[in-house]
Structure formats: C-alpha cells, structure tokens
Amino acid sequence: MHKKIMYVCNMANSKLYKGSLTTIILKLLNESEKMYGYEMTQKVKAITKGELNITEGALYPALHKLEAEGLLDVEVKKVDNRLRKYYKLTEKGNKETVSKLEELKDYIKTMETFMNPKLSLD
C-alpha cells in the first residue's frame, strides 16, 4: 500500500446533521429501486452539487444496520471483476421510508418556524 493521504480534498465539510444519513439512504432507494453503496455516495454528491459528502465510514455501517433491521435486502453482483452489493427496500423498508421522510419534513418545518417566528412570544 502506497497510500499517503487519500482524503486530501475534504472540502470545508458538508456538515451532515447526525440522524439524516438513514433518511438519505432510504430516499435514494425509494427512487432508484436498487443501488450499491459507492453509487449512493456519488449520487448524493451529484444531486447536492458537492455539498453533501457521505463518508464510507458512515455509509457502510449504516447500510449493514438497515439490513440487520430488515429494512433492506442485499444482492451481491460482480461487475468488471469487482464486487457490488446492491441494496433495495423491503416492504418494512418502504414503510420506514415514509415515516422518515415525514419526520424530516416536520423537522425542517419546525426549524423554519423557529428561525422565522411569526409572532413574538416574549
């Protein structure tokens, strides 16, 4: 291994508020039917124009956890002599996706209410 610093460009980081990652994964799979881990990191980067960077150290354990909870199914494939683990939502996963998306929407609405309060409650 001749790796020196493989993390050079960490770009003033992307502040992932803890708790969002699971929702992000579920949302991706809700749209794409099936995806593999690396693909998710690239897609998130593309959609958010580089503002959100999912680290692999967070992503893979999160995927394993979701699988263990029965929210995801896995299917391993070999492409170009490299492994890919394709994940897709189970039925349980679909339900959880709905509630997680609802939860995020509520959170955003709440925080916006908080940031721009309509009436002062002093």
Place this chain on the structure above:
Amino acid sequence: MHKKIMYVCNMANSKLYKGSLTTIILKLLNESEKMYGYEMTQKVKAITKGELNITEGALYPALHKLEAEGLLDVEVKKVDNRLRKYYKLTEKGNKETVSKLEELKDYIKTMETFMNPKLSLD
C-alpha cells in the same frame, strides 16, 4: 425524594437532529439578549408548539460548553430564592451565531434539494 417517574409524558419525541441544539441556543440569545436555561426550554416548546423539547441533560452541558468556548457570558441572579443563570452572547458568540444560522439554512436548502430534485441525474 418521592420522585417516581418524572418523565411520563415524553410525547412521541421531538427528534432533535444532533447538531441543532447549539444553533437553537444561539438563535434564542440572538433575539432575547439574555436568557436562562429553563426559560429556553419553555420558549422552544412554546414557539414550536411542543414539537421540539430540549432536554435538560442536553441543554446544560451545551450551555457550559458554549461558555467555555467564550461564546456566552453568564450572570447569576437570585429570583424568589431560586438561582437563575442568565446567559448572553459575547462578541465572539454573535459571530458564531451568524455562521451557525447560515450553516443551518444551507443544510435545509441542501436537504430540500435532495428531497425534491429538480432534474433526475440517473
């Protein structure tokens, strides 16, 4: 102590995305000039109509940390024979408030972009 279960009504919880609390505190002090801890928990509850409940176990350590970082100043007062620790923003705290609010706005914008992508990037 005759305390049995003081946490009974935990109300389907309030999902505070980790990382938001500091921003919330700074925003409160940015508007109210000076506040004490318990007052913050009540105000947040009121503004968000009970959707956000700051727990004391999170709040007080957070306040101590912000003070240690020089973002807050403290002034202890005795009201009705009970202590109150009034916090207010320092100059450094004012600057941090601006950047934290900016950061939250960016996060919300990014997540909205992610939830409602304008163009499909498949």
Place this chain on the structure above:
DNA sequence: TTCTTATGCATAATAAACTTATGTATTAAT
C-alpha cells in the same frame, strides 16, 4: 511501466451530541 486516481468493499478507534436516569432545592398548586 509505474504511479495515481477511481471504483468498491470493510472495520476499528475516536469524538460529538444526544437520551436516560438521577440528584438537589425552592415555590406553587391541588
């Protein structure tokens, strides 16, 4: 052809930021 970057997975150590569960103490309400 050799080095680097990109693709693709994984995990251990650490840190941050919470929740949960307590503890103390005074005042107000039932």
Place this chain on the structure above:
DNA sequence: ATTAATACATAAGTTTATTATGCATAAGAA
C-alpha cells in the same frame, strides 16, 4: 400533604458520525 413546576447539575449509556486504516481491481496519466 403530595404533586407539579421552576431551576440548576451531572454520570452512564447510546447513537451516529469522523478519521484513519486495510484490501483489491481497473483505468488513466507520467
């Protein structure tokens, strides 16, 4: 008289991320 509200605090444990590695193949640049 007991409970609820006000007001602080902290320790233990959990969750969830970052940082730092590790392995392996393929593609591209030097």
